[in-house]
Each structure stands twice: as C-alpha cells, then as structure tokens.
Amino acid sequence: MxxxxxxxxxxxxxxxxxxxxxxxxxxxxxxxxxxxxxxxxxxxxxxxxxxxxxxxxxxxxxxxxxxxxxxxxxxxxxxxxxxxxxxxxxxxxxxxxxxxxxxxxxxxxxxxxxxxxxxxxxxxxxxxxxxxxxxxxxxxxxxxxxxxxxxxxxxxxxxxxxxxxxxxxxPRKGVINYYEEGTKFEFGKGMILREGTDISIIACGLEVQEALKAAGELERKGVSVQVVDMFTVKPIDRDLVIECAEKTGAVVTAENHNRIGGLGSAVAEVLVESCPVPMQRIGSPDVFGEVGDRNFLMKKFGITAGDIVEAALKMVSRKV
CATH class of the missing domain: 3.40.50.970 (Thiamin diphosphate (ThDP)-binding fold, Pyr/PP domains)
Known part of the structure; x- marks a missing residue:
C-alpha cells in the first residue's frame, strides 16, 4: 500500500x-x-x-x-x-x-x-x-x-x-525531481546539473531525467558528461550553449518533441553560427503521436536514456 x-x-x-x-x-x-x-x-x-x-x-x-x-x-x-x-x-x-x-x-x-x-x-x-x-x-x-x-x-x-x-x-504527473527545494532559477538561463568534459547533453522537460540516466551509463563507460537543463527553450541561453561546445567539443540535445523546430533546432542554430561541433538531436521522428503508455512511446520515438547514450558515443567518436 x-x-x-x-x-x-x-x-x-x-x-x-x-x-x-x-x-x-x-x-x-x-x-x-x-x-x-x-x-x-x-x-x-x-x-x-x-x-x-x-x-x-x-x-x-x-x-x-x-x-x-x-x-x-x-x-x-x-x-x-x-x-x-x-x-x-x-x-x-x-x-x-x-x-x-x-x-x-x-x-x-x-x-x-x-x-x-x-x-x-x-x-x-x-x-x-x-x-x-x-x-x-x-x-x-x-x-x-x-x-x-x-x-x-x-x-x-x-x-x-x-x-x-x-x-x-x-506533464501533469509522473515526474521525479532533480532540483532541491528553494533552488533559484532565471528565465533564459540554463542550469548545469552535472559537470563533464567529454560531451554535453542539453535537455529539457521529461528528457532531463533521461539525460541524467544516460550520463550515469556513460560515466560507467569512461565518458565524462555535462548535463544541462535548458528549461527555457526560447530565448535560448546562447552563452551556455557555446560554453558547453567549447568545453566538451560535442553536443547531444534531448527533448520530448519532434526533432524539427524545438530545442535541438534552437541549439543547432546557435552552434552553426558560433561554435560548430559534432551534434546530434534526440527527439521524436517527424510523425504524429499515437496511443500508448509513456515507456512504450519513448522507446518507439527513440527518446530513452539508451538512445541518448548511443548518440553521445557517436558524437564523442566524431570529435577531432
């Protein structure tokens, strides 16, 4: 009970x-x-x-x-x-x-x-x-x-x-907190949840928890991961995106959204103009939604922690 x-x-x-x-x-x-x-x-x-x-x-x-x-x-x-x-x-x-x-x-x-x-x-x-x-x-x-x-x-x-x-x-329900009570936030400023040097995972919404899970798995594989909660998708925190790219040399974005037009697009716009590095977007493919529970849909749309791990390893391998 x-x-x-x-x-x-x-x-x-x-x-x-x-x-x-x-x-x-x-x-x-x-x-x-x-x-x-x-x-x-x-x-x-x-x-x-x-x-x-x-x-x-x-x-x-x-x-x-x-x-x-x-x-x-x-x-x-x-x-x-x-x-x-x-x-x-x-x-x-x-x-x-x-x-x-x-x-x-x-x-x-x-x-x-x-x-x-x-x-x-x-x-x-x-x-x-x-x-x-x-x-x-x-x-x-x-x-x-x-x-x-x-x-x-x-x-x-x-x-x-x-x-x-x-x-x-x-989401109305089913969340797991990753901030302490009383944490201070500022609109337009992302939050670094985990420091790392090999790759940056920039996530928002439900995908933040998946990014943190992925970071744990990647650490066990010897990959140091920086995780950012970019809870303000617009205006994007350009300075932090560039800082992540310069520090780690590779970026993966993760969002509970179509890969087109959301967080991944916003981060890509910043990087292509200011600091090009290997980057991959984790988000749903260009499809309509469908009936299913959350775990089923996350697997079908490719937005699980495992999908983030796979993308991160590919981006690390592409670093010069």
Whole structure:
C-alpha cells in the first residue's frame, strides 16, 4: 500500500505544484486570474476555484476564445494564467496567441499540459510533438519546458511578476525531481546539473531525467558528461550553449518533441553560427503521436536514456 501511495503521489505532484504556485500568486496579487477550458478535474485545480472564486473562470471547451478573453483581461491590468492540454494550448489557439497575445503586447501565461509522450493514452489528437516548433517563431513569446515541481513552483511565481507572453509545456504527473527545494532559477538561463568534459547533453522537460540516466551509463563507460537543463527553450541561453561546445567539443540535445523546430533546432542554430561541433538531436521522428503508455512511446520515438547514450558515443567518436 505504501508503494501504491507513493506512486500516486508522484503521479499527481506536478499538477499539484502548479495549483500551489498559482494560489500563492493569487494570494499575493488579486490581479492574478486563472482561466480554464473545462479541465479543472484533469489538472487538479478545483481548490483554485474554491479558494479564489472571484479570480477563477471556466470558459468551457473554447480554447481560442479563452485566449482572446485572457488578452482582453491583460489589457485591463489583469495577469491571466490559462490552461488546456498542450495540443489545444498551442495548435488550436495559435492565431489568437499570436495576434491578441504577442502582437498586442499582452501579459498572458499559457499553460500547456501533457506535451509529447506525456499525453499517453489520449493519443495523437492530444499529443503535441510540434508545439514548440509552432510557437518558437512568435515574437516576444518565452517558451518553457518544465518537469520538476520545484522549478514549476518558482516559474509560476516569477511569471506572475514578469510582464510578457509565456508558453509553458509540462506533464501533469509522473515526474521525479532533480532540483532541491528553494533552488533559484532565471528565465533564459540554463542550469548545469552535472559537470563533464567529454560531451554535453542539453535537455529539457521529461528528457532531463533521461539525460541524467544516460550520463550515469556513460560515466560507467569512461565518458565524462555535462548535463544541462535548458528549461527555457526560447530565448535560448546562447552563452551556455557555446560554453558547453567549447568545453566538451560535442553536443547531444534531448527533448520530448519532434526533432524539427524545438530545442535541438534552437541549439543547432546557435552552434552553426558560433561554435560548430559534432551534434546530434534526440527527439521524436517527424510523425504524429499515437496511443500508448509513456515507456512504450519513448522507446518507439527513440527518446530513452539508451538512445541518448548511443548518440553521445557517436558524437564523442566524431570529435577531432
């Protein structure tokens, strides 16, 4: 029973962290508001509505309208956080996010839950493997990929105090923390989780944990690995990417996203312009999502720790 309880706790902890951070922000500032597309049960934000009914709004299954309402509230001084599953918080509202949000200079925090394989049995219609690629070219939009509860708590508080448009992708459940409580973060700055000299693994979201597993395996093979959590995919931490390339001479990126348009593309853009080194991108192939549990999908899409190890060994062998 204890093991089951612990598993259940891990599965719920990410969405609980979001709700906790949001309620703390609402308590500090009554202008912080929350808009939900009829998914309070799925995200576990029922207590947000109960404790702050005047700051919480269920707009129904109308995500594009929700983005427009949030932008209007922002223009009138509110600080809206809005949520839907990542597929609907990116593809479905892209035009409203671009025009009413970014073009309008609004102050809306778009929370897209269960990106990529985290959507699991909801299947391809709900499995955004392209959301960062769709949104990364939107001017003025900050994009975060988060899979640690301490990082989520910090990010929610900082977003509430930072004017601007944000898109945050995060799994609702099933995360294992790699940050200590109280760790300080800065948007646009990656975090070095492990120092190394032979190769750098730059990861985001769910793939950070896979990168850390891969680093352990590679160390046993005599390869020294530097692991970076690039939780801000846009703006990318150019200085840290270049520092990693100069220090280790080879880079592997890892993301729970299509290899096209996301973290791998952002890192490649920096390296090809500033510090070309052997590099390989770990991410899903250019395919649609499908039904399956997370482990099955990670193996099928080639984003496991083992896939990272294989790529890293190849890149080390290519170093001059």
């Amino acid at each position: 204890q093991d089951q309880a612990e598993t259940k706790k891990k599965e719920n902890i990410m969405r609980e962290a979001f709700a906790e951070g949001l309620m703390e922000a609402m308590k500090r500032n009554r202008d912080v508001v929350y808009l939900e597309a009829d998914l309070a049960g799925a995200l576990g934000t029922g207590n947000v509505f109960k404790r702050y009914p005047e700051q919480s709004f269920n707009v129904g299954i109308m995500e594009a309208n929700m983005m427009g309402v949030a932008a209007g509230m922002s223009v009138n001084g509110k600080i809206p956080f809005i949520h839907s599953f990542g597929a609907f918080a990116s593809r479905r509202i892209a035009d409203q996010l671009y025009l009413s949000g970014c073009y309008n200079g609004a102050n809306v925090k778009v929370m897209g839950s269960d990106p990529g394989v985290a959507a699991e049995t909801n299947g391809g219609t709900h499995m955004p493997l392209e959301d960062m690629g769709v949104l990364r070219s939107f001017p003025g939009l900050t994009i975060l990929d988060i899979a640690d509860t301490n990082l989520m708590l910090s990010a929610v508080g900082k977003m509430a105090e930072t004017y601007g448009m944000f898109y945050v992708r995060f």
